[in-house]
Amino acid sequence: MTDVAVILVSAILVNNFVLVQFLGLCPFMGVSNKLETAIGMSGATTFVLTLASICSYLVHSWILEPLGLEYLRTIAFILVIAVVVQFAKMFIEKTSPLLYRVLGVFLPLITTNCAVLGVALQNTTKAHNFFESALYGFGAALGFSLVLILFSAMRERLAVADVPAPFKGAAIGMITAGLMSLAFMGFSGLV
């Protein structure tokens, strides 16, 4: 029980993938203009991240390790992630065509979300077992969703602020992300 809490708090807050490890910044900046889209993207990323960390764990421990092919893990994980994203894409297309259209190009782009590959690689370096891998992926996705959703609500407000012209749009978004990253440093030492 304590292990579960430690992994979750670590992945969500202390080692937040976006604001502390700076992974997955492209969707963080790209899909955060509207709250509804951000919520949809969070759902899709959570689905992909959890599934991808499970699949990559299975591939790593059942295929790569027995054959002594650990050096292939980066490329193998990329393949696994691409397959999972394709699956998620078909899943969302059938269950929620509206969300599918709203997410548009960002859905296939989850493939290149470095947080997904980051979780898979960290799972192997931290020698997580099956359950821990799944939990770490889920926690990372929750942390990603948390900051993405909060950030998008804030960006809706920034869009109407009287920002000086050179800082409009992405620039002020970057500054805001930096300040948020500072605030997240307060969590250091929690676990």
Add this chain to the structure above:
Amino acid sequence: MAFMQMTSPHAHRPGNTGHVMKLVILATLPGLITLSYFFGPGTLINVFTAGIMAMACEALVLKLRQRPVMFYINDYSALVTGVLLGLALPPYTPWWVIAVGCVSAIVLAKQLYGGMGYNPFNPAMVGYVILLISFPVEMTQWAMPRTLLAEGQALTGPIDGLAKMWFATPLDAYTGATPLDVFKQNNSQLVQHLYDTQAVFSTGRWAGAGWEWANIGFLMGGCFLLYKKVFTWHAPVSMLISLSLMAAMFNDGGSSNSGGSPLFHLLSGATMLGAFFIVTDPVSSATSNKGRMIYGAAIGILIYLIRTWGNYPDAVAFAVLLLNFAAPFIDYYTLPRTYGHNKARRGTEKEAE
């Protein structure tokens, strides 16, 4: 500038931003005076330095942005930011630290976002956090309260203090651990033992010499603002209640793992300054009353979490920034019901048939 068309009722209140800001500065006086009484004139000098620097930054940026300088300087919001930053800094902070803090607070956290009324983060707390992370040594040297001074030793005078701030002239040993530092470093002693042996507690009454009175001073100032209806009670009261509840839950009768009693948490560190002067910031906090209660309560919980289990001894600035970040989201889901509608409705939504 187009004038707004307004319908009745017309409120006749001689209030404008400048008036409110002056009240806020007035309300910091009890806390400022107690801090200066117990820890020497360092805080007073900080407040003056930071206030002037903040106004200078504001004027400079407004000039660059080609906005009316005097109009915005006269609303005193930059001065309030400077005063709050100066109150939060350790006494006799070097001038360049204060300067970096003021530039971060005014230029980065306020003017880049469009100035007064648009800043999503509390400027003073952004300045404080940037300083705390960038200059940890300068930012963790608190002066000793007067009750702890050795026989024949006097508090640092204003001349020596200014020399320390501007020319880095070393002072005689003047720093000591704050009560929150003592708790942070303790891992083997019972709380009662700490209170008996540590001078910072044994010369005080409830929560450490000097600190408890400074917090009571800020509490008095806050009550004055509350009486003047500068802000509503929701955010500060829910923050203090949630902080006390957390402290009461994890107090465990004062073992070495204890985080300290509720009274200790209420009267130490920046609790009261945060509750009445930072959390109540109308721009960066949540907007509706329900939203403010959630906002305050979450800040209280985070303060306790970081104080007790995090790396930093005090956490008001971090907790406030984290909740500033969440405030637009809280607002989004705590829309109040408007008059004439059965339930809350966004202005952009179509009316249900």
